[in-house]
Amino acid sequence: MFNANAFVSTARLLKKTLEWPIHKLMPVAIKAMFLPPHNASISNKTWNDEYDSGAWDFLSTTKEVGRYSVIVGYCLHFRPAARILDVGCGTGILARWLSGAAISSYLGIDLSEAAIEKARQSNIQGAEFAVADGTAFKTSQLFDVIVFNEVLYYIRTPEDYLRGFARCLAPGGILVVSMWHHADGINTWKRLRAGFEQLDRVRIVHVPSGLRWDVAVLRPR
Template sequence: MAHPGSVVVNIRPKPANFVRRAILYDNRTGNAVSTSAAKVGGPTQLMRHCDLCGATSFQPLPFYYLFDGQRLQGTRCTHCDLAFLDPQPTPAQLEKLYGKEYFTERPNYDRTEKDKAFIEEGQDLDLSKVQEDKFTRYMQQHYPGRKFRYLEVGCGPGYTLKSLQSLGWETHGLEISAHAADYARRELHLPVVTGNIETTEDFHENQFDLAYLGDVLEHLLSPAAAIRKFGRILSPGGLLVLALPSVTNLPSMRLGFAAYKALGRQRRMDIPPYHLYEFTPTTIRQMLAKNGFSVIDLQNPVKAPAHIRLGGNPLEQLTKLGTQYPTYWLNKLTGRFGDRMFVVARNEKQPATSRA
């Protein structure tokens, strides 16, 4: 999901035989339900309930994607303001979306540097020492010397996983791309499972005390189901760390939405629909709290103007640049209105009590 063509969309009523998505979740237990009994309405699935609050009243946002011959509409819940695509891709479509080409041929939409093949660009790294990024710096600064039982979801080919073993961490990975997961197992000899956190049964209760999702949560069919899964596989007091975008939090995005809405226009996005959800600091706090986690740190930085991606038409580019400079300095002063989030949350489940 990114910045806001020319069609006004009416949200279609949800027929009784539509399910939430091809992977179903019991709203009371949070458990995945077999898809064999699901009645599906086509290649993509309409959202039946908001993944955060359960409401059924949505309004269209002024952008959409065309994917696999289907229109995926940017949408916002009128009750809690969670933004998402409706309908959403099926699990089979997502597997195709995150195939080999995702790691070897796809353009890098989030950076201004020359595009690189992700697996190839890491093959010359020195993995005997920790690979520096926001997550590894934060953990070494705030938890020095601690040896974690660690799970990285969306670990790709496993470079960071391998490097963290130099700290004495017990590292495990989960990766939806069979190509990347196979590379991690074959070349780096890492315990990486191919699959999706929402449906995998490869991890047991209290197996880990730290899990990290770097730009992953917004790609999932049900972020809430994923967070509930972490509540089970993380130990009491275990840490869930998230890095994710919050572009709908930007003043430029809000201005763009307002302008397109006033003009009665819709913008067709020219990139694949990788982001199924967009969070703000408010909605991510609510989703974590509702599913058993308390936020102990939330940082909301913004990219410097020189580092933003200038996609769109000339007017959109001018608006982005014109608002990014004041947004950047406002963010420096207040810590608000950022386009990125780094969140650390604690699992609040209680330790099991032993019986006498």
């Protein structure tokens, strides 16, 4: 028998759930599930509020160790003594991982002023940080490695985004891309095939949580 009151209660609960600010607690990878593919509508204020609130501090936990280890390993294996550009660097976690490694230079860019301020306060030796929107980033510098660490979810045309940055690669340079393994990420890897050669790719599994990531080394065709 149909219970109208139960139906209404369930509908209200669902509505509240959908309106709940998931961005306050969920990692970027999980958040991507609830956004339209390649959503680029998140405001700079939202990013700043999240970094100020510590919503991204989970990136420094053991859950992320495997993924960052692979990113660093790829950087050092494919391009020793590299000049590295970290696009969407956040608070400079990758820079801390690379601190003391045999690299030539590190530049991290992020559109969040709050994230960059935290990165600079870390005083990571040899690392430079700049507030910059990757979609409009301009530089005369060349880099041996450009890292895109969990950022392509928010780009409407990720293949064009990577192609634009590929102009900043030195001869023989590589792109290192990390994406959480979910439907939109899988489609993005397919979209990148036409313009980029995949030199290597691994899948990292964090067993306790079941989260999976793909990390790949790409080169423009």
